[in-house]
Amino acid sequence: MEILLYVSAAIAALSLLLIAVFVIITLKSAKATMNEVSETLTNMQGKLNGITDQANELLANTNRITEDVERKMQSLNSVSKTAEKLDDSTVHMNKSFQSLSEQISNPDPKYKDLMQKANTITGIAASIYFRTKREKAKQTNASYSSKPNKQKRERQDLLPSPQKRLPEPKQKN
Known part of the structure; x- marks a missing residue:
């Protein structure tokens, strides 16, 4: 029975050794996978930074265009107001010329x-x-x-x- 005890202790030691080997192999495989994931994340972050920079440039350009459009709209508003005033002036001048014409033709x-x-x-x-x-x-x-x-x-x-x-x-x- 003593032999059995030694055999069972040897089997238990061998089992622990096999478990340790498989754990080491699994950890090495997991480490390689983690390195690949880390590289992938680094690449993704670099690409995201590039996209973010382009998005920021696009946003800045959009803001500049918006400001330019607002300035031009204000210019157009002032031009339209001036045109309205010009229309009023033209009407007034036409009335003045007509009045003057009537005064000259019928003194x-x-x-x-x-x-x-x-x-x-x-x-x-x-x-x-x-x-x-x-x-x-x-x-x-x-x-x-x-x-x-x-x-x-x-x-x-x-x-x-x-x-x-x-x-x-x-x-x-």
Whole structure:
């Protein structure tokens, strides 16, 4: 029975030795797997850092574009406000021109007589001025009668064409 005891102790020692060997093999395999996992995580972290950097750049560009768009929108708002004011100014100018046109085409009766007299006086003054100029031109022509006809034509071009009298505006009833 003693042998049995030794055999069982030897089997138990051998079993413990086998368990220790298998534990060591399993731990080595687990260590290799853990190293591979660690490498994979390191690679993943590097790639994630690259993606994060690109995402940050993209976010910064998006912010710049957003600010630029906001500035341009504010510019467009000011341009549209200016256009509205320009429209108001144009309407006001049109009304002013129409009012001025009506005042010119239909003058106040007390100024109408004065305007006709001023027109007559201006016509007489222009007639006297151009007659005097024509007489001077004739005198100059007489003294330079040996010069070509070209000068005569140039002097005749100085005289204005006769003016037509505008019809009287229709009176409003």
